[in-house]
Amino acid sequence: MAPTERTTGRRYPERVTHDREAAYAILDEALVAHVGFTTDDGPVVIPTLHARDGDRLLLHGSAHGRAMASMGSGIEVCVTVTLLDGLILGRASSHHSGSYRCVMLYGRATVIEDVRERTELLNRIVEGIVPGRLTGPNAARPAGPDEAVHTAVLSLPIEEFSVKVRAGFARDEPKDDGVEAWAGHVPFRLVAGSPVPDAITGTRFPGPDLATLRGVHPGA
Incomplete structure (x- = not known):
């Protein structure tokens, strides 16, 4: 994917x-996307669960709410998905940072107008987060068309995007080598x-298999 003016990295x-594969890996692991758009009352950013379907991102919400109506009208939206992998601690305060993707x-x-397709995609979002939730023994009841009419599904093409990754250690300066403070990386993970x-x-019934949950590690 060639960068555009607004996806060109300028700082670092x-x-x-x-x-594209790097972007897909992050989208497929993360649970929450933040969606920004502009309304007559000013800018709005909302968090939402999402799913990737091939080369498009699926977003969902109340069919009667302002967010879905605004975004479905064809306005520009900006979606950010972040995985916080830890904290980066330096010897100087100005070099503390986060490790992220x-x-x-x-x-x-x-807007996905066809109710049958919308129903299928809503169930796919659930299955994408909790695999096996709608199949096999002790499965939950899938959404039906009568329920899908109350939930909007939006399809956003994954075309104009950028991926930014920060990892490693702090960018400490030689003048701080003698500071007697711990420096390094504190890893995080969602448990x-x-x-x-x-x-x-x-x-x-048995509970869900924690090992299969999207982006989540089983607890100790």
């Missing part, structure tokens, strides 16, 4: 790539706790 360009995506979303069943479920 060596951290920026436009590799981030995708920034620009484009115009289109799932033990599933807590509701009153009806009780102990009748």
Whole structure:
């Protein structure tokens, strides 16, 4: 993917790539996307769960809400997806940073009007986050067309994007080599706790397989 004016890295360009597979890997691991758009009342940014379907990003929300109506009207939107991998601590305060992988995506979303397709995509979003949730034994009931009419699904083409990755250690300066402070990297990861069943479920069914959850590691 060739960079555009707004996806060209200017600060630390060596951290920026436009590799499609790198972008897909981040989008497929992350659970939350932040979507920015402009309204008559000013700019708005909302968090939402998302899913990737080939070369498009699927976003969903209330069919009766302002966000879906605004974004579905064809205005420009900006989506950012970030994985915070840790903290980078330097010997000087000014060299502290975060370790992260981030995708920034620009484009115009289109509304999935066909209710059958929308129903299928809503179920695909659930399956993409909790694999096996709608299949196999003890599966949850999939969404039906009567429910899909209340939830909008937007399709955003993954065309104009950039990927930025920050890793490693702090960019400490030689003048701080003698500072007697710990410096290094504190890694983070998203960990799932033990599933807590509701009153009806009780102990009748096993909980979800934490190892299959998107972007989540089983707890200790």
